[in-house]
Amino acid sequence: MDRSSKAEARTIFDAQLPQVEDSERVLNFYADAVEFAHARNPAGWGITLHEDRIRLNVGRWAVGTLERKGYWICLHREAISEALRKILDESPHWRWAKESDYAALPTDDGYCTAATGDVELWAALREPHFALIEAAAEKWGQLRSQSRKAHSPGALRLLEELSRRALPRPEFDPVESVDNLERELTELPDFDPANIQDGRLTEIGNIVRRRGQPAFRRQLLEAYGNRCAISGCDVSETLEAAHILPYSGPETNHPANGLLLRSDIHALFDLGRITIDPETMTVEVDPALVGTEYEQFHGKELPEPCEQSAAPNREALKRHRENRGLLRSE
Structure with a gap:
C-alpha cells in the first residue's frame, strides 16, 4: 500500500464513506x-x-476509526455523564463495542453511524472524545514508532481536500518530497516525435498552471508592483501566485489569500x-535553510x-x- 498516495486514500475513503451527505x-x-x-501534542498523533x-492514532492509542459500519470512537469514561450514557444507550445511531480491546483503559468505545440529521449526537460525543485525545496526548510524548512509520500523508491530504480546510502535519512528519507528489500524476506516454508541437503547448500550459489562476495572478502582480513580496525579484516570468491557505475553490482565489512569490x-x-509571522508581518525562514541564500530573508x-x-489575511x-509546524527557535 502506497501511504503517500492521495488516490489510494480516496479509494478507501469512498469505500468506507459511500454517502456524500453523511460523510461530510x-x-x-x-x-x-x-x-x-x-x-x-504535535508529535503525538498520526x-x-x-x-x-x-485510523487516527494518538500516543499508543487508536482514538477514532472511519469504517464502513460507522465511525468507531473512543470516549473517556470519566467524561461520559449519566445523561449522555442514557442518550447513547437509546440512540439508534450509536452501538457500544463489545469485547473491546480497550477494556483495561479508562475508556468506553463504540460506533456512531453517519446520521445526517443527528447533529445533537455528534455534539454530545465531542467532549468525551476530545477528553480521551487529551489524555492520550499527555500520557505519551510521541506517537508509537509503528504508527509513526505507517502514517499516511496521502490520507491527510485527502482529508484536507474533502473537509475543505488546511490541517496540521505531525511534527515527526517530514516535508513531503516532490517524488511522493509526482506519484499521483498521470504517467507520461511514450515519446512520439509527432507530438512535439503538442508537447510545447503542454509545457506552456504547465507554466500557466504553476503561476496560478490568471485573474488571481494579475491581481497579485498589480498589488505588489510586479515584484516578489519576499525577494523583490521583478522578472515577471518567474513570479507566481501563491495561496496562503490551499486552493479549495474560486473563493480562495482572493488576493488576501495570496502572495506574489518567485517560483x-x-x-x-x-x-x-x-x-510569515502574522504578528510582525515579517518573513520566517526554517533553521534548515540557515547557510543558504534564503537566510537573508529571515526577519524581512x-x-x-x-x-x-x-x-x-x-x-x-x-x-x-x-499547520506547517514552523517555529524558528530564538
Missing part, C-alpha cells in the same frame, strides 16, 4: 479531532491507512520552509500591497504557519 459530517468531526490532537479503515520561494512557502518585513484589500497566515 463525519469528516468534519474527524478533522476537528486531528486539529485538537495536534494542538495537544493517521494510518488500512484496506478497510482510516523557488513559492515552493518553499508551500513546503513550510518559509512562512513584508511590503504592503498597493490595495488594502489585497493585504495578506493575518488569520490565514497564522494557520499556514501553525
